[in-house]
Amino acid sequence: MTEPTVAVRGLAKTFYDEARGEVRAVDGIDFDCRPGEIFGLLGANGAGKTTTLRMLATILRPTAGVARLMGRDVVEEPVAARRTLGFYSATTALYPRLTARETLEFFARVNLYPEEKVDARVDYLVGRFGIAEYVGARVEKLSTGMKQKVSIARTVAHDPPILIFDEPTVGLDVINALEMARVIRELRDEGKTIIFSTHIMSEAEKLCDRIAIIHNGKILASDTLDALRVATGRHYLEDIFVDYVGGVEEMPGFIRESGSAAE
Amino acid sequence: MREASSSNGARRRRVLATLLGLELRLLLRDKRTIIIAVLLPLLIYPAFILAMRAVSRAGQERLEAATYEYAITGSEAELARSLVQEALALSAAEDDSAEVPTNFVERVADAPDSLLRAGELQLVVEWMSHEEYRAEREAEAEGDTAALRRLDELAAVPAVRLSFRSNSELSSTAASRMGARLRRLRVERRDRLLRERGLPLDPGELAKLELNNVAPAEKEAGAVLGMILTPLLVLLMLSGGSVVAADAISGEKERGTIETLLTTAARRGEIVAAKQLAIIGVGIAIAVINVANLLVYVVLGVFELPERFAVSVEPVALIVLLLLFLPLTGVISATLLALSGYSKTYREYQIYFFPVLLLFLFPSAAAVLPGIELRSAIVLVPVANISVAVREVLVGTYDWLFLGLTFAVTMAAALYTSRLTSLALSTERLITAAELDRAELIGGPALFPKRVLRWFGIMWVTLFITSLWLGATLGIRLQVVVNILGIFFGGSLLIIWRYRLQPREVLALRPVRLPVWIAVLIGAPSAYLVGVGLARLADLILPVPERMLESFGEYLIAPELALWQVILFLAVIPGIFEEIAFRGVLLSGLRKRLRPVALCLVTGAIFGLFHIDLFRIVPTAFLGAILAAVVLISGSIFPAMLWHALNNAVALVPAYLELRIAEPPLWSFGLGVLGLALAFWILWRYRSRAALAGGDGGG
Ligand SMILES: Nc1ncnc2c1ncn2[C@@H]1O[C@H](COP(=O)(O)OP(=O)(O)O)[C@@H](O)[C@H]1O
Ligand SMILES: [Mg+2]
Numbered sequence: 001m002t003e004p005t006v007a008v009r010g011l012a013k014t015f016y017d018e019a020r021g022e023v024r025a026v027d028g029i030d031f032d033c034r035p036g037e038i039f040g041l042l043g044a045n046g047a048g049k050t051t052t053l054r055m056l057a058t059i060l061r062p063t064a065g066v067a068r069l070m071g072r073d074v075v076e077e078p079v080a081a082r083r084t085l086g087f088y089s090a091t092t093a094l095y096p097r098l099t100a101r102e103t104l105e106f107f108a109r110v111n112l113y114p115e116e117k118v119d120a121r122v123d124y125l126v127g128r129f130g131i132a133e134y135v136g137a138r139v140e141k142l143s144t145g146m147k148q149k150v151s152i153a154r155t156v157a158h159d160p161p162i163l164i165f166d167e168p169t170v171g172l173d174v175i176n177a178l179e180m181a182r183v184i185r186e187l188r189d190e191g192k193t194i195i196f197s198t199h200i201m202s203e204a205e206k207l208c209d210r211i212a213i214i215h216n217g218k219i220l221a222s223d224t225l226d227a228l229r230v231a232t233g234r235h236y237l238e239d240i241f242v243d244y245v246g247g248v249e250e251m252p253g254f255i256r257e258s259g260s261a262a263e
Numbered sequence: 264m265r266e267a268s269s270s271n272g273a274r275r276r277r278v279l280a281t282l283l284g285l286e287l288r289l290l291l292r293d294k295r296t297i298i299i300a301v302l303l304p305l306l307i308y309p310a311f312i313l314a315m316r317a318v319s320r321a322g323q324e325r326l327e328a329a330t331y332e333y334a335i336t337g338s339e340a341e342l343a344r345s346l347v348q349e350a351l352a353l354s355a356a357e358d359d360s361a362e363v364p365t366n367f368v369e370r371v372a373d374a375p376d377s378l379l380r381a382g383e384l385q386l387v388v389e390w391m392s393h394e395e396y397r398a399e400r401e402a403e404a405e406g407d408t409a410a411l412r413r414l415d416e417l418a419a420v421p422a423v424r425l426s427f428r429s430n431s432e433l434s435s436t437a438a439s440r441m442g443a444r445l446r447r448l449r450v451e452r453r454d455r456l457l458r459e460r461g462l463p464l465d466p467g468e469l470a471k472l473e474l475n476n477v478a479p480a481e482k483e484a485g486a487v488l489g490m491i492l493t494p495l496l497v498l499l500m501l502s503g504g505s506v507v508a509a510d511a512i513s514g515e516k517e518r519g520t521i522e523t524l525l526t527t528a529a530r531r532g533e534i535v536a537a538k539q540l541a542i543i544g545v546g547i548a549i550a551v552i553n554v555a556n557l558l559v560y561v562v563l564g565v566f567e568l569p570e571r572f573a574v575s576v577e578p579v580a581l582i583v584l585l586l587l588f589l590p591l592t593g594v595i596s597a598t599l600l601a602l603s604g605y606s607k608t609y610r611e612y613q614i615y616f617f618p619v620l621l622l623f624l625f626p627s628a629a630a631v632l633p634g635i636e637l638r639s640a641i642v643l644v645p646v647a648n649i650s651v652a653v654r655e656v657l658v659g660t661y662d663w664l665f666l667g668l669t670f671a672v673t674m675a676a677a678l679y680t681s682r683l684t685s686l687a688l689s690t691e692r693l694i695t696a697a698e699l700d701r702a703e704l705i706g707g708p709a710l711f712p713k714r715v716l717r718w719f720g721i722m723w724v725t726l727f728i729t730s731l732w733l734g735a736t737l738g739i740r741l742q743v744v745v746n747i748l749g750i751f752f753g754g755s756l757l758i759i760w761r762y763r764l765q766p767r768e769v770l771a772l773r774p775v776r777l778p779v780w781i782a783v784l785i786g787a788p789s790a791y792l793v794g795v796g797l798a799r800l801a802d803l804i805l806p807v808p809e810r811m812l813e814s815f816g817e818y819l820i821a822p823e824l825a826l827w828q829v830i831l832f833l834a835v836i837p838g839i840f841e842e843i844a845f846r847g848v849l850l851s852g853l854r855k856r857l858r859p860v861a862l863c864l865v866t867g868a869i870f871g872l873f874h875i876d877l878f879r880i881v882p883t884a885f886l887g888a889i890l891a892a893v894v895l896i897s898g899s900i901f902p903a904m905l906w907h908a909l910n911n912a913v914a915l916v917p918a919y920l921e922l923r924i925a926e927p928p929l930w931s932f933g934l935g936v937l938g939l940a941l942a943f944w945i946l947w948r949y950r951s952r953a954a955l956a957g958g959d960g961g962g
Contacts, residue, residue: 057525057526058525058526059522059525059526079528079529079530082526082527082528083528085526087522087523087526089522091519091522092519092520092522092523092526093518093519093520093522093523094520094523095285095289095518095520096518097288097289097292097293098285098288098289102288106281106284106285107523107527109277109278109281110278110281110282110285110527110528110529111527111528112274112277112278112528115277154523158528
């Protein structure tokens with residue numbers, strides 16, 4: 001077995017909200033991820049997926065617990081931790097006034113990709129993600145599909161070993177969602193460690209090598225799909241999920257069908 | 264090791280350069296920025312000058328065409344009439360532009376003063392004999408013998424008084440022109456006399472002339488320019504910087520790019536620094552364009568300026584102005600950035616922007632306040648001090664010490680705001696919805712320590728504004744009521760009520776043992792002596808201007824008060840209520856955040872700052888720190904109240920009784936130090952363990 005590239009122990013985050021009081025968004029979770037693996041966080045809206053991933057990306061400061069990326073503690077060495085990371089979510093956007101090429105150059109440089117290799121890296125990304133046609137155009141002029149390609153390219157601009165995708169298919173049409181899944185698989189096959197969050201069962205079923213079921217800030221189960229099947233005696237992920245979570249009625253906002261609107 | 268750190272430095276430079284490159288690229292690709300940061304400042308001067316010229320030309324024509332009606336009164340009106348006519352008849356040939364011939368018409372009237380007040384006359388020329396004039400001055404002087412003596416040294420010649428209304432331009436012009444003519448007549452007559460007699464006759468004065476002092480045209484113009492320059496610049500910087508700042512964070516937040524940026528290897532500080540540099544860049548561009556405008560239009564006189572705009576600005580002034588504008592740019596950019604970080608959306612930013620605009624515009628217009636000088640407490644108010652400094656520089660006054668102080672104060676404010684901005688950006692508010700912390704959620708007492716300084720800031724501003732506007736007009740008693748009962752005590756009550764605090768705990772209302780009172784009786788006069796010594800030391804560093812000393816003396820003597828009133832209003836009331844505010848609320852608010860020594864020093868410094876008079880800060884800060892220590896050690900506020908009241912009484916009563924105590928001799932400071940040490944020894948022996956140990960003033 002390879003060493004875990006992502007190690008999370010007892011991670012917790014409490015928010016203090018005027019209306020709701022104390023909110024334990026993430027309530028002491030543990031998990032590990034390894035290279036060449038897609039680790040899925042499956043949970044309903046408000047389960048704590050985004051909060052978890054933002055703590056890994058050092059955007060939020062944990063209330064308790066530790067998390068390490070490539071051995072770097074996210075609280076002690078946030079800059080070093082972020083360098084090993086590419087973060088993509090439905091809400092991470094691009095600078096509209098930059099061109100696609102400038103965008104890739106900027107993110108390679110600001111993440112300290114070796115200066116002398118930046119040009120070659122950008123050329124490679126342009127070729128790989130098929131954005132050569134519009135590489136000189138300002139991002140604001142691009143279509144959603146084009147922007148998505150540039151966005152993925154900027155996530156891997158500095159060739160990080162760990163990639164986080166927080167509900168990346170939200171708001172995408174079927175074609176673009178499939179394209180996203182294809183790229184993520186490709187990146188896994190290149191040996192990246194991938195953490196992928198979703199509230200869509202079928203997506204998790206098809207894409208993830210291991211699945212963690214997260215509910216109310218706690219991880220209820222975490223294993224391969226086959227092992228989860230054995231443990232619960234059920235075949236479909238949907239049933240497995242309901243088994244752990246204990247009844248759909250407890251999960252407001254949970255969407256069972258794939259591809260429908262979310263958030 | 265060394266290699267690692269230098270490569271770390273290189274890394275940081277590279278990240279910063281990359282970020283700055285991004286900011287500048289985004290900035291230059293935004294047309295609004297270019298228009299507001301470059302075009303607007305470039306065009307504002309010519310536009311302003313053209314408008315001023317049109318207005319002043321129209322005004323000039325009106326003044327030329329006007330008929331000035333004047334009346335002559337006084338015991339020697341006949342003599343006066345002939346002299347005035349002679350003065351008006353003086354040839355206009357050698358006159359400069361300020362004295363172009365105008366139509367003066369005498370009007371014979373019974374009650375010229377009331378006509379003047381009613382606006383039907385522009386000018387009253389009153390001619391008095393020397394005796395009349397002297398008698399009048401004597402009545403006004405109220406024992407100010409120096410002025411009278413000066414009057415007596417002059418020859419016994421008649422006096423002329425020109426009465427006019429300064430709020431009427433016609434009337435002011437009439438007075439200044441008539442005055443100028445009379446003065447010239449005086450000079451010509453004296454010359455003629457001297458010439459005729461050819462002897463060393465004391466030319467004396469043909470007549471004393473009492474007239475408002477019209478400042479030299481150039482200085483007046485400098486003052487006008489000086490008043491508008493800072494607000495203008497602040498307005499331009501705010502509007503220019505605002506576009507960039509809004510885009511910098513709230514725009515990024517709205518678009519979602521900030522999240523992308525925050526997950527890169529750039530540090531928060533680097534992100535803030537790059538954004539701030541971009542805004543400062545815009546601010547500096549605006550400042551440079553403004554100063555260049557000044558150079559082109561005003562110094563080089565590229566085109567003819569309206570009368571009141573002509574000003575001579577030395578090259579050194581331009582450099583000083585640029586230096587003064589630098590920290591101003593810093594404060595503004597940091598504030599805008601903080602604002603942008605604080606707002607969740609572009610819209611929200613625009614809502615907050617307006618109050619911030621006012622917040623800056625008011626102090627930036629401080630130079631407009633009549634009679635305000637840089638050498639006053641205004642030097643401690645960031646932005647306002649720049650405004651006053653700029654005005655002084657433009658009329659050619661260089662008070663280097665206070666210019667330096669101005670620079671330092673506003674620079675410190677800039678650094679402090681930048682730090683706040685960095686903190687604001689490192690909080691999670693940036694990304695997530697309103698992020699409260701625990702204390703904020705619980706509210707009440709838990710929130711109090713976090714907010715206490717904010718409240719005292721508000722109280723300081725209130726005090727500052729009331730003393731600026733009302734200070735002179737209120738009597739001492741009213742001043743005490745407004746400041747001490749209204750602001751200090753009222754503010755304290757408000758804080759206690761707002762955070763649901765326990766008065767007994769917060770104000771440390773606890774009994775103490777007898778020896779503590781004895782310690783206070785020894786300590787208060789001793790500390791006063793030491794304070795006087797410290798003030799003298801401070802005086803070596805920051806000399807107190809003569810005039811200040813005078814007015815402070817007047818304040819101390821307060822002749823309209825009886826002794827018991829002096830003691831009540833200036834010793835007892837401050838003793839009780841200032842202690843409640845500063846050693847009660849402030850001290851317990853800061854208590855959790857500072858260790859005891861720092862706590863005393865900070866409390867003292869804040870107390871000092873509240874004595875708006877710059878030159879009393881050092882002794883009052885010293886007193887404040889001592890009093891804080893007394894409360895901490897004794898665990899009760901009562902000894903501090905007595906100490907404070909005694910201190911004020913010791914300072915005021917001898918002065919009131921006009922006991923002119925000679926400068927305290929040097930050994931008295933030694934005595935003071937000894938007495939103070941003794942007092943603290945007693946206090947320490949009978950200290951309240953619970954009060955010193957308990958962090959929250961409990962138990
Ligand atoms: N800034 C915040 N303040 C208060 N509560 C928050 C904040 N951010 C998230 N939460 C709450 O934390 C819980 C988890 O949210 P999140 O991690 O976004 O869930 P998910 O990504 O799984 O949909 C939710 O109940 C959410 O409302
Ligand atoms: Mg989410």
